[in-house]
Amino acid sequence: MAPRTDPPLTDPLTLEVVELIGEVVSRYHEEYDEAAAEHSLTGAQARVLALLSLEAMPMRRIARKLKCEPSNVTGIVDRLETRGLVERRPDPADRRVKLAAVTEDGRRTAARLRASLDFAREPLGGLSYDERTALRDLLKRMLGN
């Protein structure tokens, strides 16, 4: 077998990039949870609300998007429904399915939530168009897109 390509792991440059990505992840959550908390939402609730503000969908599909078990979605949607941000509607095509959909209030909250998410706006604003293009391309390649 040819010598395996394992150098990146110990490469100082790669370690530095990994460190920076960890920092991005940390910062991302910090700001996301903070924005959610401003609206008395948990991170999970904010994610579901943001998801449903784009499109109503069955409980099962929310679980797939969140990468969690369907049973968990019941509780999260329950809490959003109690607060009047989301409602469950029957699916005309399949009576087993419940479609979760944002209410008018939920749509407004989702919009304000998105507006208060400074993560992207502020830090990326410091980069030029070309730099953002370069960052986009590098991230895409890194993610295998």
Next chain:
Amino acid sequence: MAPRTDPPLTDPLTLEVVELIGEVVSRYHEEYDEAAAEHSLTGAQARVLALLSLEAMPMRRIARKLKCEPSNVTGIVDRLETRGLVERRPDPADRRVKLAAVTEDGRRTAARLRASLDFAREPLGGLSYDERTALRDLLKRMLGN
């Protein structure tokens, strides 16, 4: 009023970058939790173990690193201690302080945990040295470093 500088938010390019960062965050957690689960650890436990494998430290400092309340650290360290991966030691300089430190077993587990974290290795391996340098610089600027 003069045209406000809010273009980044609605700029399609920036939105794309934000989307990609969200994907990086998601992928990062997915792989981290997966690697932790391989060793029957939760994400929080794995983070603390990794932290302590670098350096023993007081409970309070762990809380600051994790950005959580000190009372939570008690339980996390309890569970690691029950499994023999971590131990509490007195601080000779201050008898109020308990220093959490990895055991030999904990050090080995932390090393295997780090080894199974493919996130950095695999995706960054596809980038050239110059590309990784560019990515590093862009991330640093984005993070304000």
Next chain:
DNA sequence: TATTGTTATACTCTATAACTATA
């Protein structure tokens, strides 16, 4: 039979507040 959503259960993480032992 298979699928959708729910319930029941147990565990972990989380913040808050009160407690203890030191300082």
Next chain:
DNA sequence: TATAGTTATAGAGTATAACAATA
């Protein structure tokens, strides 16, 4: 008084298993 760590408590997220309704 102030600080370090813990305990007690309550709420939220998570996975697992079992269930009712529907396909």
